[in-house]
Amino acid sequence: MEEFILSIDQGTTSTRAILFDHQGKLRYVSQREFPQYFPHPGWVEHDAKQIWNTVIEVVQSLFIENNIKPEQIKGIGITNQRETTVVWDKITGEPIYHAIVWQSRQSQDICDQLIDEGYSEFIQKKTGLLINPYFSASKIRxxxxxVEIKDKNNLLFGTIDTWLVWKLTGGKVHVTDYSNASRTLLYNIHELKWDQELLDLFDIPSSMLPEVKDSSYIYGYSDETLLTGLHFKAPISGIAGDQQASLFGQTCFHDGDVKNTYGTGCFMLMNTGNKPVSSKNGLLTTIAWGIDGQVTYALEGSVFVAGSVMQWLRDGLKLFDNVLESENMARQLNDNDGVYLVPAFVGLGTPYWDNDARGTMFGLTRGTSRNHIVRAALESIAYQSKDVIETMKEEAHITLDHLSVDGGATSNDFLMQFQSDILNTSIVCPQVKETTALGAAYLAGLAVGFWKHQEEIAKMHSIMKTYQPSMKEDLRKKYYQGWLKAVEATRVFK
Ligand SMILES: Nc1ncnc2c1ncn2[C@@H]1O[C@H](COP(=O)(O)OP(=O)(O)O)[C@@H](O)[C@H]1O
Ligand SMILES: O=P(O)(O)OC[C@H](O)CO
Structure with a gap:
């Protein structure tokens, strides 16, 4: 009977269950989107119970539709949208509020107060992060x-990995891994512990916090009564935040290896080995993963709105019915004709970290068509990634001979070719596009002996497609200068 690792990839817009075989090949996928809630401008929320339901649905349909027997599953890996914050009552099992999503700005005032009180350096030294509503601490606060709370002692906090493990184990295990802990603004990434001074500063009881473990580790077993009718008991043996998981899935195992993921947002991570490299230019220092008690660090650039700008064009402006159409629309034009879209819907991330900036469009004329707006949106994803890469080059003194990419929006050929052109660098797409899920599967598989070591995994990595730059230097410069001007104007207009 064939054996698999089950990977649960809980992203910002959808949940996927994926089975990987011993060769690291993606064999079966099941996926469900779930509702996004925007209760006020700049706020983004999810219903944690709906998220859990999508997990049950995707796992069940994966098994039933492909006739998979539970005993074929040798381990479960979980990877998740990071920072998104759930607080629930451990007695009732009920979340006390919606999950506050990483993109949400509702805790801005809490952050502003700490910045005004001069805590920025203090917090960055301990956590590698900036004071920003993006991270979990101010969301918990x-x-x-x-929320009206009867008994604080019964409350538990978790990022989505923690919530899912708690649900999967029938409320027995309250745990997270180093990569997720490092995104909370409460974890000391040098001493590898929850930091009491930060807990005091945010006034968060330590009793709410999960235990922090390696990213490849047997945390517990799925409760067989939960996934109805499947009698499904398997070790949960890998956890990593989705961006760190994709770094692992791209086999960026060595100091200096870089990847960029194009999902809801864009996240570029560089492995910095066993050294936390601190940034002066708006990059984040974070934990990539922990294996066998050894922590690997990464430097990260975060773009808040990337693929989601395409969803806005589809759902908000109704410029097309399916994001796949965007490629053809952009190709109708030979030039951007000076039209720029800065999708600062929830502020701007690296390198600007401007919470107050909002989306803007420039260069409109009577000749501007839907195609111009679509092209400007796709270009904005590439320009934002260039902003991050330029910062990383400056900060870490790297020369990049290629960029490994993954995530939903990499299926857009126009975008990938434009990215290659604007960076003047080749872009490399792996065979398995679901690199995030693959990374979590690798971490889970290593803990249960499905794969023996990282070298075995590295040998399985293969490339599907490479894009080569073909844009003339003067055009590349003109396009990027236009973008920088648009960003500058966006930041003035507040
Ligand atoms: N062909 C495409 N062109 C542009 N954007 C796309 C395309 N296909 C998917 N996307 C975008 O990619 C995102 C989905 O990618 P995914 O990696 O699943 O994201 P997440 O894990 O954040 O939910 C969506 O925001 C979607 O708009
Ligand atoms: O859902 P994604 O793939 O855009 O990832 C979200 C990030 O984890 C947020 O930090």
Whole structure:
């Protein structure tokens, strides 16, 4: 009977269950989108119970539709949208508020106060992060401030990995891994512990926090009564935040290896080995993973709105019915004709970290068509990634001979070719596009002996497609200068 690792990839817009075989090949996938809630401008929320339901649905349909027997599963890997914050009551098992999503800005005031009080350096030294509503700490504080609570002692906090493990184990295990802990603004990435001074600063009881473990580790077993009718008991043996998981899935195992993921947002991570490299230019220092008690660090550039700008064009502006159409629309034009879209819907991330910036469009004329707006949106994804790469080059003194990419939006050929042109660098797409899920599967497989070591995994990595730059230097410069001007103007207009 064939054996698999089950990977659960809980992303910002959808949940996927994927089976990988011993060769690291993607064999079966099941996926469900779930509702996004925007209760106020700049706020983004999910219903944690709906998220859990999508997990049950995708796992069940994966098994039933492909006739998979539970005993074929040798381990479960979980990877998740990071920072998104759930607080629930451990007695009732009920979340006390919606999950506050990483993109949400509702805890801005809490962050502004700490910045005004001069805590930025103090917090960056301990966590490698900036004071920003993006990270979990101010979201927890916001929930504690805004929800009527009967007994604080019964509350548990978790990022989505923690919530899912707790649900999968029938409420027995409250745990996270180093990569997710490092995104909370409460974890000391040098001492590898929850930091009491930060807990005091945000006034968060330590009793709410999960235990922090390696990213490849047997955390517990799935409760067989939960996934109805499947009698499904398997070790949960890998956890990593989705961006770190894709770094692992791209086999960026060595100091200096870089990848960029094009999903809801864009996240570029560089492996920095066993050294946390601190940034002066708006990059984040974070934990990539922990294996056998050894932590690997990464430097990260974060773009808040990338693929989601295409969803806005589809759902908000109704410029097309399917994001796949965007490629053809952009190709109708030979030039951007000076039209720029800066999708700062929830502010700007690396390198600007401007929470107050909002989306803007420039260069409109009577000749501007839907195609121009679509092209400008796709170009904005590439320009934002260039902003991050330029910062990384400056900060880490790297020369990049290629960029490994993954994520939903990499299926857009126009975008990938434009990215290659604007960076003047080749872009390399792996055979397995679901690199995030693959990384979590690798971590889970290593813990249960499905794969023996990282070298075995590295040998399985293969490339599907490479894009080569073909744009003339003067045009490349003109396009990027236009973008920088558009960003500057966006930041003035507040
Ligand atoms: N062909 C495409 N062109 C542009 N964007 C796309 C395309 N296909 C998917 N996307 C975008 O990619 C995102 C989905 O990618 P995915 O990696 O699944 O994201 P996440 O894990 O954040 O949910 C969506 O925001 C979607 O708009
Ligand atoms: O859902 P994604 O893939 O865009 O990832 C979201 C990130 O983890 C947020 O930090």
């Amino acid at each position: 916001w929930i504690l401030d805004h």
